[in-house]
Amino acid sequence: xxxxxxxxDQALPPRPSIWDRPRPLWNVAGxxxxxxxxxxxxxxxxxxxxxxxxxxKSTVNTWIQDNYPQLAAHFVPQSAGEQAQAxxxxxxxxxxxxxxxxxxxxxxxxxxxxLGKMGAGVVRVTPPDTAVSxxxxxxxxxxxxxxxxxxxxxxxxxxxxxxxxxxxxxxxGTAVAALPAQLWLETHTPDALLxxxxxxxxxxxxxxxxxxERSYVEDFTVLPPVFIDEEAYIEAAVVGPYVSVYxxxxxxxxxxxxxxxxxxxxxxxxxLDGALVGERAKITGSVSKLLVGDDATEIG
Amino acid sequence: xxxxxxxxxxxxxxxSPNVSGMEHLNMLMNRSEIAKSEAHLTxxxxxxxxxxxxxxxxxxxxxxxxxSEIADLAAWRRxxxxxxxxxxxxxDVITQMPPTNxxxxxxxxxxxxxAH
Numbered sequence: 001x002x003x004x005x006x007x008x009d010q011a012l013p014p015r016p017s018i019w020d021r022p023r024p025l026w027n028v029a030g031x032x033x034x035x036x037x038x039x040x041x042x043x044x045x046x047x048x049x050x051x052x053x054x055x056x057k058s059t060v061n062t063w064i065q066d067n068y069p070q071l072a073a074h075f076v077p078q079s080a081g082e083q084a085q086a087x088x089x090x091x092x093x094x095x096x097x098x099x100x101x102x103x104x105x106x107x108x109x110x111x112x113x114x115l116g117k118m119g120a121g122v123v124r125v126t127p128p129d130t131a132v133s134x135x136x137x138x139x140x141x142x143x144x145x146x147x148x149x150x151x152x153x154x155x156x157x158x159x160x161x162x163x164x165x166x167x168x169x170x171x172x173g174t175a176v177a178a179l180p181a182q183l184w185l186e187t188h189t190p191d192a193l194l195x196x197x198x199x200x201x202x203x204x205x206x207x208x209x210x211x212x213e214r215s216y217v218e219d220f221t222v223l224p225p226v227f228i229d230e231e232a233y234i235e236a237a238v239v240g241p242y243v244s245v246y247x248x249x250x251x252x253x254x255x256x257x258x259x260x261x262x263x264x265x266x267x268x269x270x271x272l273d274g275a276l277v278g279e280r281a282k283i284t285g286s287v288s289k290l291l292v293g294d295d296a297t298e299i300g
Numbered sequence: 301x302x303x304x305x306x307x308x309x310x311x312x313x314x315x316s317p318n319v320s321g322m323e324h325l326n327m328l329m330n331r332s333e334i335a336k337s338e339a340h341l342t343x344x345x346x347x348x349x350x351x352x353x354x355x356x357x358x359x360x361x362x363x364x365x366x367x368s369e370i371a372d373l374a375a376w377r378r379x380x381x382x383x384x385x386x387x388x389x390x391x392d393v394i395t396q397m398p399p400t401n402x403x404x405x406x407x408x409x410x411x412x413x414x415a416h
Contacts (some may be wrong), residue, residue: 019343217318220323221323223309236320237323238323253320253321255322255326256327
């Protein structure tokens with residue numbers, strides 16, 4: 001099976017801009033968003049994996065090549081346009097092999113092994129009832145072969161979404177089935193990102209197993225599940241539950257819950273709940289709920 | 301955390317006065333969370349909470365000294381609209397209260413001169 005992953009960020013609102021780095025490389029639960037997605041799909045990534053990327057954010061390609069060298073990865077640039085246009089750029093890869101398309105960077109887990117056994121030409125993986133604020137642009141769709149997708153792309157306009165594509169196929173008589181996902185985490189808003197962090201840590205993805213032992217040695221309190229990078233420094237603080245702390249971050253005399261603290265951020269004498277703190281950001285004082293971008297300074 | 305976990309955490313925290321002020325502050329915040337669930341507590345859980353509260357009162361001075369290094373409890377009460385029933389936020393007041401008769405009697409016994 002081939003996999004097409006649409007990484008270009010057309011659906012992401014420009015504000016709030018939380019971190020300078022491209023969204024696939026934002027960290028949640030100890031890993032990048034794209035890292036979680038590729039890990040959850042790992043059994044399916046047996047054939048070509050085509051990443052459609054924004055050429056202005058090519059650091060994602062380097063990251064994927066460095067961290068997933070085993071993938072048969074191909075990178076297709078897309079500077080503008082909708083999902084159908086992105087897929088049209090992948091036409092050279094579409095053939096008789098089945099294709100799984102993941103659009104709008106949703107971290108998803110489902111019984112993918114059932115896709116080919118459902119007797120349908122197209123299978124939509126749908127968000128479970130528990131999904132938080134699912135967007136219409138996030139989509140995971142399987143096509144029994146690439147030619148089917150190719151023909152639908154020729155019939156739909158360039159502004160079509162994936163939903164339009166499988167609607168077109170359904171109208172043409174192709175059987176479309178639905179497979180509910182077990183896990184569906186979107187990452188398009190700060191709340192969605194914090195929810196993804198919470199769910200992934202809660203499920204054990206990325207959680208630091210020895211966090212409690214470390215808290216005894218380094219003299220702070222931890223309330224699992226948390227991810228604490230080995231190179232983060234914590235002193236006289238309460239960290240957790242559902243907190244991710246990345247390399248070089250310093251947390252001193254603080255209470256931090258349900259938050260993501262990016263690399264090299266510095267928190268001191270503050271209380272954070274539901275915060276996204278960007279790289280190298282500095283927070284001191286008494287703050288409750290924050291979205292803090294890279295290099296920002298907040299003094300309460 | 302559910303309230304059962306919160307009670308367990310509170311029981312552990314009141315036995316650890318030698319940690320940082322932020323950890324104590326978190327303990328008081330946790331105690332307020334438990335208060336929200338008090339109607340659901342079993343008799344046994346109420347008893348455990350009572351015993352933990354007693355420990356907090358006994359060590360109020362130690363807790364307050366450490367908290368006062370990082371936070372002003374009076375300002376906290378004002379900013380957070382802490383209800384009067386949440387007595388654990390009044391460690392600064394509690395530590396200034398005169399000792400009860402029972403405590404005075406105990407102190408008197410300890411200070412009683414011994415026969416040589």
